Amino acid sequence: MTNDSAMDRLLSASGRLFIAAAAFLTLAVLAGFGLLAPASTPGQIFWVLASKSTLSSTLRLSVPIVLAALGGIFAEKSGIINIGLEGLLIISAFAAIFGADATGSLWLGFLIGIVASTLLAAVFAVVCIEFRADQIIAGLAVWLIALGLAPFASQVFYGGPNTSNVGTFDTITVPALADIPFFGALFDASPAVYIMFLAVAASWYVLNRTTFGRWVRAAGENPKALDTAGVDVSRVRYAAVLLSGVLSGMGGAALAINIGQFTGNGPTMVNGKGFIAIVAYLFGNYNPVGALLSTTLFAGLDAVQLRLQTADVIAVPDSLVQTIPFVAVIVVLALVGKTRLPEAAGEHYESGEE
Amino acid sequence: MEQAVHLDGITKRFPGVVANDDVDLAVEKGTVHALLGENGAGKTTLMNVLYGLYQPTEGTVNVHGETQQFDSPRDAIDEGVGMIHQHFMLVDPMTVTENITLGNEPRKWLGLTVDSEQSRKQVRELSERYGFDVDPDARIEDVGVGVQQRVEILKALYRGADVLILDEPTAVLTPQEVEDLFRVLEELTDQGKTIIFITHKLGEAMEAADEITVLREGKNVGTVPADDITREELAEMMVGREVLLDLDRDPAEPGRSILDVEDLVVEDDRGVRAVDGISLEVRAGEVLGIAGVDGNGQSELVEAITGLQMPDEGTITYDDVDRTTDSRRERIEAGLAYIPEDRQERGLVMDFDLVENGLLGSQHAADYTSKGRIDWNHTRDHAEEIIEEYDVRPPDADAHAKSLSGGNQQKFVVGREFARDPRLVVASHPTRGVDVGSMEFIHDQINALREAGRAVLLISSNLDEVQSLSDRLAVVYEGEIVDIVDPERVTEEQLGLLMAGQQPDAVPTIAADGEGHQ
Numbered sequence: 001m002t003n004d005s006a007m008d009r010l011l012s013a014s015g016r017l018f019i020a021a022a023a024f025l026t027l028a029v030l031a032g033f034g035l036l037a038p039a040s041t042p043g044q045i046f047w048v049l050a051s052k053s054t055l056s057s058t059l060r061l062s063v064p065i066v067l068a069a070l071g072g073i074f075a076e077k078s079g080i081i082n083i084g085l086e087g088l089l090i091i092s093a094f095a096a097i098f099g100a101d102a103t104g105s106l107w108l109g110f111l112i113g114i115v116a117s118t119l120l121a122a123v124f125a126v127v128c129i130e131f132r133a134d135q136i137i138a139g140l141a142v143w144l145i146a147l148g149l150a151p152f153a154s155q156v157f158y159g160g161p162n163t164s165n166v167g168t169f170d171t172i173t174v175p176a177l178a179d180i181p182f183f184g185a186l187f188d189a190s191p192a193v194y195i196m197f198l199a200v201a202a203s204w205y206v207l208n209r210t211t212f213g214r215w216v217r218a219a220g221e222n223p224k225a226l227d228t229a230g231v232d233v234s235r236v237r238y239a240a241v242l243l244s245g246v247l248s249g250m251g252g253a254a255l256a257i258n259i260g261q262f263t264g265n266g267p268t269m270v271n272g273k274g275f276i277a278i279v280a281y282l283f284g285n286y287n288p289v290g291a292l293l294s295t296t297l298f299a300g301l302d303a304v305q306l307r308l309q310t311a312d313v314i315a316v317p318d319s320l321v322q323t324i325p326f327v328a329v330i331v332v333l334a335l336v337g338k339t340r341l342p343e344a345a346g347e348h349y350e351s352g353e354e
Numbered sequence: 355m356e357q358a359v360h361l362d363g364i365t366k367r368f369p370g371v372v373a374n375d376d377v378d379l380a381v382e383k384g385t386v387h388a389l390l391g392e393n394g395a396g397k398t399t400l401m402n403v404l405y406g407l408y409q410p411t412e413g414t415v416n417v418h419g420e421t422q423q424f425d426s427p428r429d430a431i432d433e434g435v436g437m438i439h440q441h442f443m444l445v446d447p448m449t450v451t452e453n454i455t456l457g458n459e460p461r462k463w464l465g466l467t468v469d470s471e472q473s474r475k476q477v478r479e480l481s482e483r484y485g486f487d488v489d490p491d492a493r494i495e496d497v498g499v500g501v502q503q504r505v506e507i508l509k510a511l512y513r514g515a516d517v518l519i520l521d522e523p524t525a526v527l528t529p530q531e532v533e534d535l536f537r538v539l540e541e542l543t544d545q546g547k548t549i550i551f552i553t554h555k556l557g558e559a560m561e562a563a564d565e566i567t568v569l570r571e572g573k574n575v576g577t578v579p580a581d582d583i584t585r586e587e588l589a590e591m592m593v594g595r596e597v598l599l600d601l602d603r604d605p606a607e608p609g610r611s612i613l614d615v616e617d618l619v620v621e622d623d624r625g626v627r628a629v630d631g632i633s634l635e636v637r638a639g640e641v642l643g644i645a646g647v648d649g650n651g652q653s654e655l656v657e658a659i660t661g662l663q664m665p666d667e668g669t670i671t672y673d674d675v676d677r678t679t680d681s682r683r684e685r686i687e688a689g690l691a692y693i694p695e696d697r698q699e700r701g702l703v704m705d706f707d708l709v710e711n712g713l714l715g716s717q718h719a720a721d722y723t724s725k726g727r728i729d730w731n732h733t734r735d736h737a738e739e740i741i742e743e744y745d746v747r748p749p750d751a752d753a754h755a756k757s758l759s760g761g762n763q764q765k766f767v768v769g770r771e772f773a774r775d776p777r778l779v780v781a782s783h784p785t786r787g788v789d790v791g792s793m794e795f796i797h798d799q800i801n802a803l804r805e806a807g808r809a810v811l812l813i814s815s816n817l818d819e820v821q822s823l824s825d826r827l828a829v830v831y832e833g834e835i836v837d838i839v840d841p842e843r844v845t846e847e848q849l850g851l852l853m854a855g856q857q858p859d860a861v862p863t864i865a866a867d868g869e870g871h872q
Contacts, residue, residue, distance in 0.1 A: 229457030
């Protein structure tokens with residue numbers, strides 16, 4: 001028993017280590033080409049990778065994914081698997097634009113996005129905790145509701161699936177630091193990027209250092225232990241799911257305000273980011289920092305993929321280049337192997353039942 | 355002496371069941387009090403009433419001389435009553451300290467943050483005060499069951515418990531850990547704590563307790579001092595009639611060979627030869643016992659014979675037909691019944707009701723199906739017959755397996771397997787963790803099969819059990835049969851040496867024809 005779990009930890013650690021090493025090695029090889037033969041194809045790829053604008057678009061793409069992943073961590077750590085993150089992103093993206101449009105303030109719109117997502121998360125929480133619904137089905141319902149509701153509301157208010165443009169946040173630029181090559185992108189970014197970094201740090205702290213974080217983890221591992229210790233498991237789980245609504249709301253609102261409008265065609269502008277967030281926190285093993293790193297890997301590849309399409313570096317069809325991030329995610333997941341799910345994740349808990 | 359706990363006329367009714375019927379219980383401060391009874395006698399229910407998990411239908415709970423109304427465990431904890439459940443309430447990936455302080459964490463910085471320094475210090479002090487050897491920073495999943503139990507006790511003490519209730523504390527412990535636990539209990543009573551422990555094991559109650567209260571069918575049968583009562587008297591109080599701790603039976607009249615195992619080799623998951631060249635024969639009308647320390651190839655031997663694992667070498671013959679590579683289904687159809695050592699893992703589907711569980715293993719049989727669909731009426735009748743014949747309580751075919759006590763689960767498994775009218779029974783630890791009444795009943799059933807001319811292979815680490823039930827007793831050590839002995843004449847000392855792989859003098863061996871010789 002104990003040997004097994006120690007072994008599991010070692011194996012999963014080595015899987016992650018292997019990926020990190022492989023990524024680093026690839027980067028080093030590319031850097032070699034970049035310095036020695038800037039005109040060669042690998043050399044050009046390196047300069048695409050090392051450009052400030054790649055990092056800056058990586059960060060921009062990361063924001064909704066990381067924030068939704070943080071929300072997913074809280075919910076799942078508490079025992080409620082929230083696969084409705086995608087829906088929470090969609091509803092908050094629309095609500096933020098609608099709110100900004102109605103109030104004339106981007107920040108009020110941001111707040112309204114958070115409120116909308118939290119309300120939908122509350123419905124999800126009640127259905128799962130109070131009415132003991134299957135969490136996976138309820139989560140899918142959240143996604144489908146948002147997927148239908150947001151474009152429909154857009155149709156009603158704006159006469160089409162896309163809303164009008166409300167403008168974007170001004171970037172916050174730190175003088176001098178913003179001029180550093182590559183890393184300067186960290187100091188010349190939208191407020192949403194800073195919010196994301198703050199949220200990662202705060203989430204890590206709350207999960208690992210506060211009583212609430214400890215209760216969340218206990219609720220997901222052994223709710224009965226928490227219950228017999230005199231803590232109300234349902235309340236902890238409600239709080240965690242609402243928190244996932246707040247965090248995802250920040251992500252969806254940031255996503256929409258970053259572009260200035262909500263686009264509701266097909267899978268909407270969210271386009272699977274909520275599901276990628278689930279992969280990100282699983283790959284990050286429920287650690288907020290891990291989720292951030294795995295998201296930057298994915299978003300980074302996405303950014304590179306976009307640049308490669310326009311830069312015309314390699315003679316490969318665009319549609320193939322577009323698959324790079326998804327292929328990477330599959331490879332990564334296959335290599336990471338086991339992520340240890342919270343013991344009681346997905347299970348309903350009722351106090352006093354044997 | 356001061357009374358720490360006084361339960362007065364407690365009655366607890368559940369729909370259709372009276373779990374406790376007007377039970378009085380008085381426990382003196384600073385003593386160890388054993389609550390003894392068969393599975394389903396209402397011991398745990400009574401303690402759940404004291405701990406506030408259940409509210410009594412009638413009667414009052416008095417703690418330290420004051421009448422209490424406990425609406426939840428929280429209330430009980432506030433009055434100094436702590437309970438250590440049979441299944442530990444611990445969070446595996448968290449540390450000892452995190453578990454002990456869970457829900458009562460010392461805080462700092464406006465109460466936002468856990469003060470882990472303070473927590474660790476408190477836990478270390480508590481652990482030292484009662485002489486517990488526990489590392490505050492170890493993860494629960496990395497420590498043994500004995501330590502986990504001590505963590506549970508510390509958790510209760512941390513919350514200020516004076517009265518500790520332990521529900522079947524020894525069920526999961528090794529004999530050495532049981533000794534340690536009893537020492538811990540002594541240390542606790544020396545420091546003025548009061549212990550109530552629930553058990554169905556006579557020996558433990560007599561060894562560890564100052565006083566013993568026996569419950570039977572929800573009623574208090576009597577409270578006796580542990581020093582002046584015998585095992586037989588206690589057993590009679592528990593079961594309500596005289597219990598034959600020894601079996602009386604006719605000599606075996608073995609018939610022809612039913613199971614023949616030749617030169618069997620089975621490798622375990624790591625490629626080690628767990629069964630290393632075992633040959634044995636079981637004949638109609640006899641019980642062949644297999645004794646040995648757990649982990650000497652018994653599990654692999656059983657899995658090869660029952661078809662759960664394919665042997666690497668050797669042959670297995672039932673009734674003169676080579677069945678070495680037959681599937682489970684073919685073996686069941688050939689008349690094999692199997693009582694697995696772990697009823698919850700392999701014997702039952704815990705989330706199925708008894709109707710569905712009764713079908714397991716027979717789902718292909720013509721009696722239970724019609725035109726490819728299950729005949730539920732017949733299946734239900736079958737489950738009800740087992741329940742009736744094997745006295746499974748509560749007698750409700752719709753009850754889920756997990757709602758039954760261990761003894762009743764085991765009776766149901768035994769009933770289902772024996773109902774196949776098997777020619778060969780492989781029984782692996784058939785009475786592990788069951789109470790004395792169920793044990794006697796299962797032993798009677800095994801004997802009845804033997805009388806009826808069936809062949810029984812009995813594997814058990816309980817020496818009393820293999821000795822009293824077997825006609826011949828094979829001792830295994832490191833995957834080989836060291837010797838086959840006469841269970842009636844072999845001494846426990848000789849068995850102990852054989853099980854350790856040694857060859858003592860003058861062992862009463864026995865040949866396959868049943869003729870014993872020195």
